[in-house]
Amino acid sequence: MAYDKFDVLTSSAVPLPIENVDTDQIIPARFLKATEREGFGDNLFRDWRYHPDNSPKEHFVLNNPIYSGKILVGGKNFGSGSSREHAAWAVYDYGFRCVVSSFFADIFRNNCLNVGVLPVQVSAAFLQQIFEAIEKDPKAEIEVDLPEQSITILPTGAKETFDINPYKKDNMLNGFDDIDFLLNLEDDITAFNAQNPL
Amino acid sequence: MSKTLFDKVWDAHVIKKIENGPQVLFIDRHLVHEVTSPVAFLGLKNRGIKVRFPERTFATADHNTPTRNQHLPVADPLSANQLKMLEQNAAEHGIPYWGLGHEKNGIVHVIGPENGITVPGATIVCGDSHTSTHGAFGAIAFGIGTSEVEMVLATQCILQPKPKRMRINVHGKLNAGVTPKDVALYIISRLTTSGATGYFVEYAGEVFRDMSMEGRMTVCNLSIEMGARGGMMSPDEKTFEYIKGREHTPKGEAWDTAMEYWDTLKTDEDAIFDKEVSFNGEDIEPMITYGTNPGMGVGITMGIPTADAVEGGAATYAKSLAYMDFQEGESMIGKPIDFVFLGSCTNGRIEDFRAFTGIVKGRKKAEHVTAWLVPGSHKVEAAIKEEGLLDILIEAGFELREPGCSACLAMNDDKIPAGKYAVSTSNRNFEGRQGPGARTLLASPLVAAAAAVTGKVTDPRELLELATA
Numbered sequence A: 001m002a003y004d005k006f007d008v009l010t011s012s013a014v015p016l017p018i019e020n021v022d023t024d025q026i027i028p029a030r031f032l033k034a035t036e037r038e039g040f041g042d043n044l045f046r047d048w049r050y051h052p053d054n055s056p057k058e059h060f061v062l063n064n065p066i067y068s069g070k071i072l073v074g075g076k077n078f079g080s081g082s083s084r085e086h087a088a089w090a091v092y093d094y095g096f097r098c099v100v101s102s103f104f105a106d107i108f109r110n111n112c113l114n115v116g117v118l119p120v121q122v123s124a125a126f127l128q129q130i131f132e133a134i135e136k137d138p139k140a141e142i143e144v145d146l147p148e149q150s151i152t153i154l155p156t157g158a159k160e161t162f163d164i165n166p167y168k169k170d171n172m173l174n175g176f177d178d179i180d181f182l183l184n185l186e187d188d189i190t191a192f193n194a195q196n197p198l
Numbered sequence B: 001m002s003k004t005l006f007d008k009v010w011d012a013h014v015i016k017k018i019e020n021g022p023q024v025l026f027i028d029r030h031l032v033h034e035v036t037s038p039v040a041f042l043g044l045k046n047r048g049i050k051v052r053f054p055e056r057t058f059a060t061a062d063h064n065t066p067t068r069n070q071h072l073p074v075a076d077p078l079s080a081n082q083l084k085m086l087e088q089n090a091a092e093h094g095i096p097y098w099g100l101g102h103e104k105n106g107i108v109h110v111i112g113p114e115n116g117i118t119v120p121g122a123t124i125v126c127g128d129s130h131t132s133t134h135g136a137f138g139a140i141a142f143g144i145g146t147s148e149v150e151m152v153l154a155t156q157c158i159l160q161p162k163p164k165r166m167r168i169n170v171h172g173k174l175n176a177g178v179t180p181k182d183v184a185l186y187i188i189s190r191l192t193t194s195g196a197t198g199y200f201v202e203y204a205g206e207v208f209r210d211m212s213m214e215g216r217m218t219v220c221n222l223s224i225e226m227g228a229r230g231g232m233m234s235p236d237e238k239t240f241e242y243i244k245g246r247e248h249t250p251k252g253e254a255w256d257t258a259m260e261y262w263d264t265l266k267t268d269e270d271a272i273f274d275k276e277v278s279f280n281g282e283d284i285e286p287m288i289t290y291g292t293n294p295g296m297g298v299g300i301t302m303g304i305p306t307a308d309a310v311e312g313g314a315a316t317y318a319k320s321l322a323y324m325d326f327q328e329g330e331s332m333i334g335k336p337i338d339f340v341f342l343g344s345c346t347n348g349r350i351e352d353f354r355a356f357t358g359i360v361k362g363r364k365k366a367e368h369v370t371a372w373l374v375p376g377s378h379k380v381e382a383a384i385k386e387e388g389l390l391d392i393l394i395e396a397g398f399e400l401r402e403p404g405c406s407a408c409l410a411m412n413d414d415k416i417p418a419g420k421y422a423v424s425t426s427n428r429n430f431e432g433r434q435g436p437g438a439r440t441l442l443a444s445p446l447v448a449a450a451a452a453v454t455g456k457v458t459d460p461r462e463l464l465e466l467a468t469a
């Protein structure tokens, strides 16, 4: 699926200092009935964001106008649970391009990279610094530099580097996806299939 | 060089290694269901391409299907549309489709093994995280996202970095009343829900060797709940016995060729794991969860741990207990419950129904308890009837529903109401997983049965003793 290229992102951030945020919270199962990839942002964190009667829960951070931006900062073990890519779509569709946490669940991380959301894993101490900076000033800007693989809290200047697979990095920088790459291996795939015992 | 079981299967499927990048892995079998596939098929359409190997692809309807009156049109228009899309997509691409009412229909991870789609040494993927189930046969099986579903449909390959290797040993024997589900919940409670993230797990030791194939499937199924990419076990006589003669397994000469490969599927003695942990089977008692992730489980006679005894943030812990309306330190035994759910790809196989029936036999369902008994497939359903289990269940005041995922993810009408407690044999107790506001206690079929007849959390061993006394 095509997505916008990612280069350097400078934005304020939305804090969600909760651990083990699972994909059932990010997008509850009842919103998975769609057959197209649109409109998932409206239901991002649906049950934390809205009461059963659809009125907003005032205390939830996405309903607090002080916080905004293209970066979501979550607690440890973000995105555990179901493999639903809809969770990553919802994050992207809502307007986030980057999720920062001190630890990501595997499938969610993969899904993010496949749909154009950059997962940035930082140390627990750095994550804490980000939360503190936002608490001090909700408009505090964070700079995520993909070519450099660094993340900087602009008001304090604190900086950390992060890991990303070079292949995935290249894809992100160019807005490419894996299928284009695989389709070019057609001959290898046909040959492999022919000698495969199973 | 010495290799682990995982290395052997993985390396046999690598088509190409990208320098500093992921590897291109050939996928032998691809299972498809209605929820995570429509956007992938749409992607193929936009690219103007067809499914590369339809004969390696199998489709079923399970996640979003009613468990009653399956012969009638599906009432919810969105669900009906999703089912129709899968049927159309399967027809268009020449993929076998086992829709509602089809004799082979059922939960994707139950029907794979039943029909011999799951075989040792294969690579198997599906857009569902519990694909790890198939690892019980010595396959590398893992859940994927929709972009990856599209990738596999288009090319039969997937790009994946190779996970690290982890071995989990459980030695010794299990005590009476302790099931494979308890073993898995015990391991997760020790490792936490992120303890195996980045790893592919091999289960080894006497406890797993002694388990039936059904039990092994339950354990591998729950690998994802400790964060692992998947879990697997070496195939043995039990494995070959189970798969032999099933519809899609190799036959004749092809079986012999496959057997040569399957015989090699053991971890070499001096192979190295990146991480290894060991437990003793004797230390495990029937388990139950008290919180909102599968790692928050305890032995049923132990109390809920206090915040200082658990890893992770106190605020997160408090939030979880508040959702459940439980207090730290409280006993789990005796807590009143409202619903019981027997089913899912974790515990919806025939052995699970036998275990459940063993306890409720000669007893009655507690009046205030609503019980949903949902077989994992039509074949399981048929076996329940043939073995006479259905009569016993009906006698005890239960009824049987039609197969599907049902209350495991509550996409259909089977939703636990807000605030109600459900003892569930499924795999996730996340907030709202079984319906908005629902409170889930994960446990084995034995614990579920004990709760169903007593109306509260009960140690199943007490009822087992009475039954055998």
Ligand code: SF4
Pocket (backbone or CB within 6 Å): B062, B063, B107, B108, B109, B128, B129, B130, B344, B345, B346, B404, B405, B406, B408, B409, B426, B427
């Ligand atoms: S039963 Fe639950 S976990 Fe299993 S395939 Fe269905 S939804 Fe997924």
